Amino acid sequence: MAVLSPALPVVQSIATGTPPHLVLQADIQAAATQLFPRLSQRPKLMEVFSNAQIERRALARPLEWYMQPRSFAEKNAVYVEASLALCERLTLEALDRADRTAAQVDAVVFVSSTGISTPSLESIVMERLGINRQAVRLPLWGLGCAGGAQGLARAADLVRAGYQNVLLLAVEMCSLTLVAGDQSSSNFVGTALFSDGGAALLLGPESGESSLARVRGARSTLLPQSEDVMGWDVDDAGLKVRFSQDIPALVAGMMRENVDLALESIGWTQDDLNEYIVHPGGAKVVAAYEGALGLESGRLVCSRKVLREYGNMSSATVLFVLAQTLRRGASGRGLLSAMGPGFCAEHVLLEFPA
Numbered sequence: 001m002a003v004l005s006p007a008l009p010v011v012q013s014i015a016t017g018t019p020p021h022l023v024l025q026a027d028i029q030a031a032a033t034q035l036f037p038r039l040s041q042r043p044k045l046m047e048v049f050s051n052a053q054i055e056r057r058a059l060a061r062p063l064e065w066y067m068q069p070r071s072f073a074e075k076n077a078v079y080v081e082a083s084l085a086l087c088e089r090l091t092l093e094a095l096d097r098a099d100r101t102a103a104q105v106d107a108v109v110f111v112s113s114t115g116i117s118t119p120s121l122e123s124i125v126m127e128r129l130g131i132n133r134q135a136v137r138l139p140l141w142g143l144g145c146a147g148g149a150q151g152l153a154r155a156a157d158l159v160r161a162g163y164q165n166v167l168l169l170a171v172e173m174c175s176l177t178l179v180a181g182d183q184s185s186s187n188f189v190g191t192a193l194f195s196d197g198g199a200a201l202l203l204g205p206e207s208g209e210s211s212l213a214r215v216r217g218a219r220s221t222l223l224p225q226s227e228d229v230m231g232w233d234v235d236d237a238g239l240k241v242r243f244s245q246d247i248p249a250l251v252a253g254m255m256r257e258n259v260d261l262a263l264e265s266i267g268w269t270q271d272d273l274n275e276y277i278v279h280p281g282g283a284k285v286v287a288a289y290e291g292a293l294g295l296e297s298g299r300l301v302c303s304r305k306v307l308r309e310y311g312n313m314s315s316a317t318v319l320f321v322l323a324q325t326l327r328r329g330a331s332g333r334g335l336l337s338a339m340g341p342g343f344c345a346e347h348v349l350l351e352f353p354a
Contacts (some may be wrong), residue, residue: 007162012212017086019173025192069180087198108126330352
């Protein structure tokens, strides 16, 4: 009896977007002098706003809303409201671009780490948009910046398992993790980097229809004893960012070998790669990727463009880079890569149609 090979997952469509409140980096820097009166007196620390190489960012609420202390409950209510609005809009765009209906979706992967909701938000999106009530649900929380890459890998796994139309949603409202009374350097740096946005992708098995990319494989790595590198601390005011200044050094030290192992798992080498789709956690992280992988400075043009125009939207950001790479005319083989809490590295290996 013949054994059928698993279906080859392909990305059928992608839609990205942000909340409506666009703010210039210069305006956020001016607001930071009021939020952080002591830290803003340190010129070297204030340079983080210019060194971030961000021009503008989208926020869930107007900038003035953030100038007053907000409770965790208040911020989380905004997270739910803004995330649902964005997920609904992007889902409809992704379905339309793939020429699919909501009723055809048979699995939903939902990625987010910047708020909480039980039931998880994809169930509400399903109800509002008429997605199949028997669709498998896979909510993923706590993956942070690595969530977009891992969500894509898990969505591809569902296609290999036999699901035909898998919806991937990654939505983050990072701005809501600002704690107005927290004078820590991590909170200050987060103010210079974090923003809000989301992405929706539809995946399915390869068929005669055109597709955006084939998902050839994926690899995850969890570094030992690294939980203090990045994450949230939780107190009465909400989710407080925790990250180490050592992240660029970690990328520089481990990424080449880690990428080589991911490529080796499907018989590729770095010489096979045309496209690098890297999560721009910050300008130093992008530069560390280039150095570790032996790329010329400025090679990660799509990562830098997304960072400049959108900031760091956690899990959704690398999917923005994927969308930008596709718009520029992606070809050949590609590596999609992100790092996040754990501390972990996530890689997805893609192949773009000629």
